[in-house]
Amino acid sequence: LAKTTQPISMDSYEGQEVNITCSHNNIATNDYITWYQQFPSQGPRFIIQGYKTKVTNEVASLFIPADRKSSTLSLPRVSLSDTAVYYCLVGDGQAGTALIFGKGTTLSVSS
Amino acid sequence: DAGVIQSPRHEVTEMGQEVTLRCKPISGHDYLFWYRQTMMRGLELLIYFNNNVPIDDSGMPEDRFSAKMPNASFSTLKIQPSEPRDSAVYFCASSPTVLTDTQYFGPGTRLTVL
Numbered sequence: 001l002a003k004t005t006q007p008i009s010m011d012s013y014e015g016q017e018v019n020i021t022c023s024h025n026n027i028a029t030n031d032y033i034t035w036y037q038q039f040p041s042q043g044p045r046f047i048i049q050g051y052k053t054k055v056t057n058e059v060a061s062l063f064i065p066a067d068r069k070s071s072t073l074s075l076p077r078v079s080l081s082d083t084a085v086y087y088c089l090v091g092d093g094q095a096g097t098a099l100i101f102g103k104g105t106t107l108s109v110s111s
Numbered sequence: 112d113a114g115v116i117q118s119p120r121h122e123v124t125e126m127g128q129e130v131t132l133r134c135k136p137i138s139g140h141d142y143l144f145w146y147r148q149t150m151m152r153g154l155e156l157l158i159y160f161n162n163n164v165p166i167d168d169s170g171m172p173e174d175r176f177s178a179k180m181p182n183a184s185f186s187t188l189k190i191q192p193s194e195p196r197d198s199a200v201y202f203c204a205s206s207p208t209v210l211t212d213t214q215y216f217g218p219g220t221r222l223t224v225l
Contacts, residue, residue, distance in 0.1 A: 032211050043115075043202045043216025044154070087154070092211060099211070101146070103153035 004088045009106040018075045020105050022088030025069050030092040033064060033071045034099060038085045044101070047086075048073070075107075083109045115217035117203050123223045129191040132220045134203030135184055144214060145178055145188050146202040154202075160186065193224045 005023040012018045024033070032051055036044040048055055050062040050071070061074040075082055087104040116135040124130055136143045144159040158168040163180045171178070175194070180186040190197055200219045206212040 034211070036214075038154075041219075043204065043219055044214070045216070046213040049211070049213075100156065101154040 004090055004102055006088050006105045011108050012078055014079055014109060014111050015077050018078050018107060020073045020086055021070055023070045024090045027068050027090055031090050032092060034089045035073050036087045044087060078109050080109050080111060083107060115203055115205055115215055117217035117220050119220060121221045124193055125225050126194055127192045130193045132188040132201050134186045134217060136205030137215055140205035140207050142206045143180060143186050144204040147199045149199045195224045198222055198224050
């Protein structure tokens, strides 16, 4: 199972773009990259998933370089309500191996 | 759909008592997961089921913990006897058909063992 490394914490101000990078050097060919968001006192919530290049939805963008050894979650124009923990997960779900949540990146947005 | 339902939302008990946490997954979802979250260890996968069958319980900390899924709409996580170090938030999640599908989490049960 590919191990992921992401920063423990990040700080930002309202209106800025935030980029959170996750390293996964031993990602396997069939692995997908998935990001979740967790607000205090709530369970994690799916944000975005990708395999390669770029994926965009109404919440975020996910950039994956050609070698797929890292990925970057991009949050455009953050607001105070984006303060949360963000988790990067890597895996293909095969062989009965579930995706593993690490400790995530705590994003703090200030006014 | 009401989403994943967990009960109770909060549980305070004394060391040595039995604790049972309950989960109702989203209808039609084939996978059910139990997680534990603490500040020290983050979010840990305890066990997951596929079509009511336990697939991987390697995350269950010890024999005091057990989980069952008697049918597609109900699962329990039991701790007997409970210890103060079991204090955590326990989440249940379900996902549709494959392990890479989006997991939908319940609101969690905050357990405090005195």
